[in-house]
Amino acid sequence: MSAPTRPVTIPTLRLSIGGELLDSPEGLDVLDPATAAVVTRVPVATPELLDRAVAAARRAAPGWAAMPLPERQQRVRAFAELVEEHRSELAALLTLEQGKPVGRAYGEIGSGLAYVNAFTRMTLADEVLKDDDGELIRLRRVPVGVVAAITAWNYPQMLSLWKIGPALVAGNPVIVKPSPYTPVSTLRVGELAQQVLPPGVLQVLAGGDELGARLTTHEGVDKISFTGSRRAGRAVMAAAAPTMKRLTLELGGNDPGIVLPDADPGAIAADLYAGGMSNCGQVCAGLKRLFVPTARAGEFAEALATVAGTVVVGNGFDAGVDMGPVQNRPQLERVQGLLADAQRRGAEVYFRGRAPDGPGNWHPVVLVRGAGDDVPLVAEEQFGPVLPLLTYDTLDEAVARANRGPDGLGASVWSDDEEAAEAVATRLDAGTVWINQHPMLSPDAPFGGRKQSGIGVESSMLGLHAYTDVSVLRVKHSVPR
Structure with a gap:
């Protein structure tokens, strides 16, 4: 073929x-x-x-x-x-x-x-x-x-x-x-x-x-x-x-991912990035809120930025392109507005990739930290190539924040200890909870959402x-x- x-x-x-x-x-x-x-x-x-x-x-x-x-x-x-x-x-x-x-x-x-x-x-x-x-x-x-x-x-x-x-x-x-x-x-x-x-x-x-x-x-x-x-x-x-x-x-959903303290940033950064940014971030069950331990936030930010730095944004017909444009102008403007609003509220863009110039619906890969849970970029489904990095001090706090809001499509937990990860996963209000992956769908498993x-x-x-x-x-x- x-x-x-x-x-x-x-x-x-x-x-x-x-x-x-x-x-x-x-x-x-x-x-x-x-x-x-x-x-x-x-x-x-x-x-x-x-x-x-x-x-x-x-x-x-x-x-x-x-x-x-x-x-x-x-x-x-x-x-x-x-x-x-x-x-x-x-x-x-x-x-x-x-x-x-x-x-x-x-x-x-x-x-x-x-x-x-x-x-x-x-x-x-x-x-x-x-x-x-x-x-x-x-x-x-x-x-x-x-x-x-x-x-x-x-x-x-x-x-x-x-x-x-x-x-x-x-x-x-x-x-x-x-x-x-x-x-x-x-x-x-x-x-x-x-x-x-x-x-x-x-x-x-x-x-x-x-x-x-x-x-x-x-x-x-x-x-x-x-x-x-x-x-x-x-x-x-x-x-x-x-x-x-x-x-x-x-x-759709506003899927959280919770990284447990034992996880290795270098080992999982590529999968975390893919979970949030595949299809230009336009995935209903994509990872849209990433929770990491406060003490390790710098390590995860660096590891994610390293992966994001390799991504080529461009026309989908061009060789070597990893990510295309946002699909339509209203959605592009929504993503741009959410990002600008988050920055006005004190969020920091710690990585901004490159995107082509020109009339297309281009938006670079953007990684953000320092946004509060009430900031719309975090509280709402952004559906674009922007991923907020959030920090937590206790797992109880992370679970409570992850479950906040009307969405309940997917969620994920990341750890080398599968038993510990599963204990957290069972506390998350989502139709599908993945461990060490996000998202993964197959014809033999039902897919649907909880809550709204x-x-x-x-x-x-x-x-x-x-x-x-x-x-x-x-x-x-x-x-x-």
């Missing part, structure tokens, strides 16, 4: 509706975050086109649900194989719209496909709860119905594939709505899907917040799977309430079950056995 390269031309993309590729009278410009230039214009789903897509999904639902599970899984595997065949093309489109280095875009698609393929190996067997002389009670997992998958701009391919895989395997048609900042590669996936899946089973619609709002209120949609901000998640939850839609919400970081989980059997409803069959035996 050829290595991803910068696209010479961008394909003319269409909405995938009912097995057809359709244009629209309305359009949306997509910008390259590395240049701020318009790279293409994609069609936007009007209310009429949305209704058409929902109607197509509802027509497809009975046949897709009735298809035997092994056959459905074979169809989903064929979809994954087709995406894999076009992986280099999709990676180039992903870098163009999202900004990440093209090698990492290629890896993102591979990671998403690993999840899809994992679901094609899972089963949804009935569970017998009781079977005696009087009665048989059997629990069945049935498709929930039409699923709207609304994804974010930081990992457009991985997040959509995370949702497509289990939804389709469970027997549901899916309508994917990517972020208006990053619709290109997902629209292309929608086009590919029409070659191997029945009409209406997988559709992709582009549009802005208004399209998302229509999806969450549409009476023909039965479930919303949403990845995004806490503010947007609240709006989704409220909009879904009148029709009692099922929900899976992954709403979300509702429900993705991946694993629990993630597959999230796309089903429970139906209980109770049979009274006419003749006692």
